[in-house]
Amino acid sequence: MYPNILRHPGPTPIPKKVELAMAQNMISHRSEEFVKLYRETTEHVKPVFGTKQDILLLPSGGTAALEAAVVNIASPGDEVVVVTVGAFGDYFVSICEKYGLNVHKLQKEWGEACTKEELGDFLKPLSNIKAVFATYNETSTGILNPVGQLGEAVREHSDALFIVDGVSAIGGAPAEMDEWGIDILVTGSQKAMMLPPGLALLAVSDQAWKVIESNDSSAYYLNLLSYREWNEKGMTPNTPAVSLIMGLSAVCDLIDEEGGFSKTVERHEVMKNMVRKSMNALSIGLLTTDEYASPTITAIRTPEGLDLGSFLGHLKKTYHLDFAGGLGPLQGKIFRFGHMGYCFPSDILEAVSLMEAGLQDFSYPFEPGAGVKAAQEVYLSSVRKP
Numbered sequence: 001m002y003p004n005i006l007r008h009p010g011p012t013p014i015p016k017k018v019e020l021a022m023a024q025n026m027i028s029h030r031s032e033e034f035v036k037l038y039r040e041t042t043e044h045v046k047p048v049f050g051t052k053q054d055i056l057l058l059p060s061g062g063t064a065a066l067e068a069a070v071v072n073i074a075s076p077g078d079e080v081v082v083v084t085v086g087a088f089g090d091y092f093v094s095i096c097e098k099y100g101l102n103v104h105k106l107q108k109e110w111g112e113a114c115t116k117e118e119l120g121d122f123l124k125p126l127s128n129i130k131a132v133f134a135t136y137n138e139t140s141t142g143i144l145n146p147v148g149q150l151g152e153a154v155r156e157h158s159d160a161l162f163i164v165d166g167v168s169a170i171g172g173a174p175a176e177m178d179e180w181g182i183d184i185l186v187t188g189s190q191k192a193m194m195l196p197p198g199l200a201l202l203a204v205s206d207q208a209w210k211v212i213e214s215n216d217s218s219a220y221y222l223n224l225l226s227y228r229e230w231n232e233k234g235m236t237p238n239t240p241a242v243s244l245i246m247g248l249s250a251v252c253d254l255i256d257e258e259g260g261f262s263k264t265v266e267r268h269e270v271m272k273n274m275v276r277k278s279m280n281a282l283s284i285g286l287l288t289t290d291e292y293a294s295p296t297i298t299a300i301r302t303p304e305g306l307d308l309g310s311f312l313g314h315l316k317k318t319y320h321l322d323f324a325g326g327l328g329p330l331q332g333k334i335f336r337f338g339h340m341g342y343c344f345p346s347d348i349l350e351a352v353s354l355m356e357a358g359l360q361d362f363s364y365p366f367e368p369g370a371g372v373k374a375a376q377e378v379y380l381s382s383v384r385k386p
Contacts, residue, residue, distance in 0.1 A: 004322045007351050009139045009168055009297045010191040012341040014247075018194055021250035022243040029242055035234035041245055042231075044252040047261050048193075049185055050176035051203045056227045057248075058200040059241040062167035062188030065200035067095050068222035069163050069184045070133075072212045076100030078130045081123065081160070083114045083150065087140035087327045088165060092133040104129070110141050110330060111299070113292035116149035123157035130211075131161040131183075137169035140327040142288050142299035142336065144173060151181035161208050167191060170201070171251075172268040172296040172340045183208035189244055192268075192296055192340040194251050199244040204228075268295035270382045271339040274348045274375040275300075281374035282359070282366050287334055296340035299326070301333065303364055308332050311362060318361070319354040345379040 006013050027033045042055040049055065058065055070092075074080060080101050082092045085108040096103045106122045108114050114134070123129065132154045136147045147164055154162040161183040166175060170185070171192030177185045183205040189195035204212070204224065212224055226237040258264050272295045279286055285301035288294070302308040308325065312335055315321040326334040339348060352371045359366060 002320045004316065004320050005347075005351060005354070006322050007338045007343075007347075008322060008324045009336055009338045009340070010188075011197055012191055012194065012338060013343065014196060015194055015250070015254060015342045017254060018247045018250045018342075022196075022247040024243075024246055026242060029235065029240050034242065037245060037249060038236075038240075039234045041249040041252065045201065045248065046203075048171055048175065048252075048255070049187075049201075049203050050174075050180075051178050051185070053177070053203040053205060054228070054231055056202050056204070056224065056231055057236060057240060057245060058202070058222070058227070059198065059236070059239065059244075060200045061190075061197055062165070062186060062200050063091065063095075064222060065186040065188070065202045066092060066165055066167075068219065068224055069186060069202070070095050070099055070101070071219045071222060072217050072224045073161055073163070073184070073208060073215055074099065074101050074130055075216060077102060079104065079126070079128050081106060081126065081129055081132045083119060083132065083134040083145070084108070085112060085114055085135065085141060085143050085145060086110050086138040088138055088167070089135045092135070092165065096133070110328070111143065111287045113143050113145050113288075114150065116146065116153045119150050119153040120157050123153065126158070129158045129160040131163055132158070133163045134165070136164050136166045136175075137173060137294050137296055139168040139297060139336075140299075140330065142286075142294045142297050143292050144169065144294045146292070147182065148176065148180040155181055161205075161211060163208075168296055168340065169294075172264070173294075174265050177203055178205075189248070193248070194254070194341040195244055195247050199241045199248065265295070266382075267344065268340065270345060270379060271295070271343060271348050272298065274345060274378045275337055275339060275352070277378050278348075278352045278371035278375040281370040282356070287330070296338070298337045298339065299330070299334045300337055302335070303359065303362075306362055306364060308335060311358060314361060315355065315358045319357060321351060321354045321358070345375075345382075348375055349379070
């Protein structure tokens with residue numbers, strides 16, 4: 001059987017080196033071997049977050065880490081702001097409301113980013129805001145929020161903590177947690193971090209720790225103070241995802257082999273531009289503007305005259321090319337082309353070529369090879385630049 005060519009927003013393909021690392025013999029999570037693995041790996045991954053803070057590892061999906069951020073810093077009745085530009089911004093709203101927080105929702109149209117000015121204007125009339133929550137990369141729309149600028153707005157107009165969902169960005173997009181004033185930054189393993197699902201990573205600022213220490217949290221399994229205490233011992237309070245941590249160590253090695261995280265970021269930027277230019281060449285619309293386009297996922301409008309469900313099903317069945325459909329109000333209107341983590345320009349050329357084959361099968365009018373040529377030109381210009 002042919003393997004699927006997985007161009008999803010997550011889970012994403014896994015490098016062979018990572019698979020082999022995870023296939024190592026199991027070790028005890030209370031052993032000296034694990035302490036060495038844990039400490040070396042959490043130190044190694046700090047540049048991906050852009051922080052000097054400790055990286056905490058939770059045996060969970062990214063959503064649990066988002067919940068941990070909420071329940072550890074806030075109590076019922078606290079005032080918070082949630083910036084939502086799509087489905088995963090709404091996740092934060094749901095979590096906050098579940099814990100009885102008073103949520104002020106800054107809602108943007110799906111496909112639009114939130115600007116510093118918009119957040120500043122939203123914060124000005126509010127008082128006693130304990131935290132501002134935002135999504136860095138909105139997976140449902142392919143928007144990359146300017147979180148560095150949003151952090152400036154938070155600091156200029158409030159004393160609130162700034163908490164960021166980086167689940168589909170960290171590992172593929174620039175991240176400067178300390179410089180941008182992010183107080184809690186969260187990601188998950190199954191997207192740009194090139195791992196299977198099941199591991200969440202987060203970092204906490206000194207200011208956020210002060211708030212957590214004074215907050216009467218109801219959390220037990222997600223109690224971040226417990227994770228901090230055990231982190232000092234090179235362990236986790238509960239049984240960790242040992243094999244995934246072995247894999248994370250290999251991920252860090254792969255980033256080093258690429259030339260450091262800045263090179264990884266450059267690769268994602270090139271792939272983003274390849275996808276966007278290829279769609280332009282095929283006269284297929286994009287949901288977002290170039291200014292706020294995600295480097296890890298592109299939301300592509302349904303080609304005119306095509307039934308999207310039939311088209312995506314045909315691509316998967318005939319060419320083994322697996323894209324993701326739209327969510328919520330965008331269902332049937334867009335599909336999502338994932339280009340994060342273990343993905344390279346050659347993979348983009350392959351996917352665009354197979355997509356063109358599918359378009360021909362559906363008698364979509366275009367010049368054959370136009371998308372591939374446009375993507376190739378972007379790639380060659382990146383390779384040949386001085």
